[in-house]
Amino acid sequence: MRRATITDVAREAGVSPSTASVVFSGKTPVSAQTRERVLAAAASLGYTGPDPRAASLRRGRSGIVGVVFRDRLGTVFRDPVTTVMMDGLADAVGHLGAGLLLLRDDGSGGEPALNSAPVDAVVLLGWSAGMLASLATVRARGLPVVVIEGDAGEGVPQILLDNREGEALIARHLRDLGHREVVTLTLPLDSRRRAGWADPTTAVAVDVTRDRLAGVRDVFPGARAYASVGSLVDEGYAAGTAILARHPRPTAIIAQSDLLATGVLRAARDAGLRVPEDVSITGFDGISTDGTAPRILTTMVQPAAEKGRAAGAAIAAMLAGQDAPTIRLTSTFRRGDTTGAVPA
Amino acid sequence: MRRATITDVAREAGVSPSTASVVFSGKTPVSAQTRERVLAAAASLGYTGPDPRAASLRRGRSGIVGVVFRDRLGTVFRDPVTTVMMDGLADAVGHLGAGLLLLRDDGSGGEPALNSAPVDAVVLLGWSAGMLASLATVRARGLPVVVIEGDAGEGVPQILLDNREGEALIARHLRDLGHREVVTLTLPLDSRRRAGWADPTTAVAVDVTRDRLAGVRDVFPGARAYASVGSLVDEGYAAGTAILARHPRPTAIIAQSDLLATGVLRAARDAGLRVPEDVSITGFDGISTDGTAPRILTTMVQPAAEKGRAAGAAIAAMLAGQDAPTIRLTSTFRRGDTTGAVPA
DNA sequence: TTGTATGCGTTATCAG
């Protein structure tokens, strides 16, 4: 026995299909009486509302926004910033009556899911060579697209953060406290992800890493950089241990994420150093304070949820036929108790 | 100028629409020659493949699996177990050629997105009263549904974990080490989420919490329980501080998650206690070891990715018309260096 | 406020 359709309901209620349709969509006034009848007929037939597949064909909209990642979900969502950003994005598109479809862009060359996914628009998360393929697909399909923290060129709206200015601000904070011997612990430099002291002359492939590094060097031109393998507490612990073993020991460590900073904090402590008396530590993000208690990290708080909401707004605009501008969000300085005057 | 359709392509290539269709679907052999012609026509018209909306109406499948949460995404994905599980689920449905649609079930009574989402099947994550509404919707629509760590009753396949047995196993480990004065730090008891010592007589609403607590009490019938507000490191820190201040001080703390245990570890340290010499600490999950370095937590390692994959397999079976069995996964004991003999 | 007519773009079926 096949499922009831709106035609069946209409017949049962003794009205036309279009009238029954309107009862469910609410697009046109319907007399209370006919509405009753239609609803009753629907109930008696076990009809639960229009088939979303048929509706989306007819409307030309599926109510779905695709989000493309370049990594495994398990990796992507380990970063609290991404998580919170997704939350903001979910809010924004939810407000639009849409949902988020998770799409993974593994550069594996296999048929990308993006090709055959019924999405109305696409959000590209982060940036990497592999994303170029996704971008090509999206443009060929003529879908509105937004890029978060990456540059897709040619008229694709972006949601950007003032990474360089923010990091420079926190670096100035340290310089004002008298620090001169500073090391910065960076996010991965490229997709090869090797940990260790970075050669100052090599170019950095990842936008976020490059910009935050530039911010530090705006203030401390000769600052040494130690690259991490990823934004994880235990990565910060390992890197922090290595950095603090260096002679002369830096008086401040500028980590490019709070997770890394949390690990450095722990490393300093295990090395018998007091924070901030012996060494100052800063982070970036301001999301995950989890794990630093009872300390409060000095960090740049970035509007992560706002990033997602801005992306959602851009999509709403493009779906409405307008074109959306690139948006540059700013982070704010938060002074915690992990930074202090340079040790005498 | 409207977008080209497969009919346009067929006309341009001088073949019938059905032939053009099979060139893209590959469902039927096509001569190399006609394939060439069709592909060339498609390229010249800027046709990038069948419209997913139309295809899904015709096929009766959208290639989308909905995942329903009861919380904000930012909250849900803060738990590494969920994250890894989602990764496994994404793998499994990706293997099926499908994607994951994030659906939030805020019990807010508003039109649930689930009603009008073009999904082929649904995964219900966690369990709560609010999920009943989602379940009703899903059943009314006749969609295959799987529940992860929750009981939906009546023939809904579940993916379960041996929470009680696993926690009992870790409790026995402590008993064998001589511990008698044990406190367990639990996950939230219910949706009100109040922190503090739990009355042993009140019923626990959350399945996971209840089962793990029962596991502890199977071994230590009188064990006191302290409820946390959520599975967070700093929650563990606060609770651990409170628990360790109690007289007599427990010789072991059984935390219901690794994140909580990580916080307790930190609290013990800040209280001047050595682990495991003065106090033993255990966790549960075995996913996020991040933040405990250089210590290794004694814990139960649960097959989180496997949970997701099992859910995916169940969905694949149901989509194929078979009915999927409930699956009970088991976690394995991992002895780290946070447990030791009871202090003299 | 209700009904009629039409097509959204595709693909399964079956005959050639």
Added chain:
DNA sequence: CTGATAACGCATACAA
């Protein structure tokens, strides 16, 4: 291997 035909289930423009 290819083509003709017929839905898939609905929402809209327009007429009544």
